[in-house]
Amino acid sequence: MALGTNSIANAFCAAKDQIARDFNRLAKSVDGQFRTPLLAVTNELVAQDRLIAKNFVGAPSHFKPHASADAWRSGPRRWWFFDAIDNFRDVxxxxTHDGRSVRYGVLFRSGTPQCATDEDVVRLLARGIGKILDLRSEREAKTPGNWPGESVTITLSGNPDRVNALHKDKANVPRRDLPSIYRSMPAHSGDALVAALREMLDTDGATLAHCLNGRDRTAFFIAVPLDAIGVKRSAIMDDYLMSDFRTGTCEDLGRKPVRPPEREAMQAMFDALDEYGGAAEYLRAHGFTDSELAAMSDRLLTR
Structure with a gap:
């Protein structure tokens, strides 16, 4: 049976992904002058993956950079490999609904950078990052010891154990029920989110937002403001669904598998925001002003 174009694209992307993983593992096993060129090759493979996937509707979901033809605007690469930072990407x-797009080089997301090597810090600085927003608890938070920029810890209630403790009928909420967790985030994290957004606005450089794996709490921090300034939910959803891409580089976290993101979870968050009248109204209800919304739009969106 002849392979269709999409099947070929799937196979090609999957093969390139495996090659990229192999190069990444090889880079971590060598020292000195060979590490940097190996990581450069890996990064270039990732950049090519993005370009390939943009042109094939049937590309694997974790490569596919748009939910529909007009949900994503091509531009500089979004993904980079680090020695010890997972899920690092440009937002x-x-x-947006009016034809604009989120600017490149302004807002980044990732898993924890607590294991960052000296080379990783150089790569972060090369991205223009001036402030790191750590969305974990004070107990969890560990800033890279050699990070020269500003780092702020603002706890969001996205940790499954903490969120489940907030449910009145705890017995009826499965411990790892992601849709229930995501639906409860807006009710318990509004003030913290507004504080984090104000920190983002109060920096001259780019911002990196992260939690532990770069999936749940980071998803909330990214999704709400983008929804509020008119980014398509299909694009926000698609970015979220890439949050299990190439994980497991921080040795501090061990090698336990990370549960992949779930479309139903993000949709549950959107549904909860709609109960406030939308993301913009949700932010206003927690003290975020119209002038701050305008400033955030100016900062994040192309003109």
Whole structure:
């Protein structure tokens, strides 16, 4: 049976992903002058993956950079490999309803950088990052010891154990029920989110937001403001669904598998926001002003 174009694209992307993983493992096993060129090759493979996937509707979901043809705007690469930072990507390129897009080089997301090597810090600085927003608890938070920029810890209630403790009928909420967790985030994290957004606005450089794996709490921090300034939910959803891409580089976290993101979870968060009248109204209800919304739009969106 002849392979269709999409099947070929799937196979090609999957093969390139495996090659990229192999190069990444090889880079971590060598020292000195060979590490940097190996990581450079890996990064270039990732950049090519993005370009390939943009042109094939049937590309694997974790490569596919848009939910529909007009949900994503091509531009600079979004993904980089680090020695010990997972899920690092630029939020740039997501399309708005009025035809604009999120600017590249302004807002980044990742898993924890607590294991960052000296080379990783250099790579972060090369991205223009001036402030790191750590969305974990004070107990969890560990800033890279050699990070020269500003780091702020603002706890969001996205940790499954903490969120489940907030449910009145705890017995009826499965411990790892992601949709229930995501639906409860807006009710318990509004003030913290507004504080984090104000920190983002109060920096001259780019911002990196992260939690532990770069999935749940980071998803809330990214999704709400983008929704509020008119980014398409299909694009926000698609970016979220890439949050299990290439994990497991921070040795501090061990090698336990990370549960992949769930479309139903993000949709549950959107549904909860709609009960406030939308993301913008949700932020206003927690003290975020119209002038701050305008400033956030100016900062994050192309003109």
């Amino acid at each position: 740039g390129g997501l399309m």
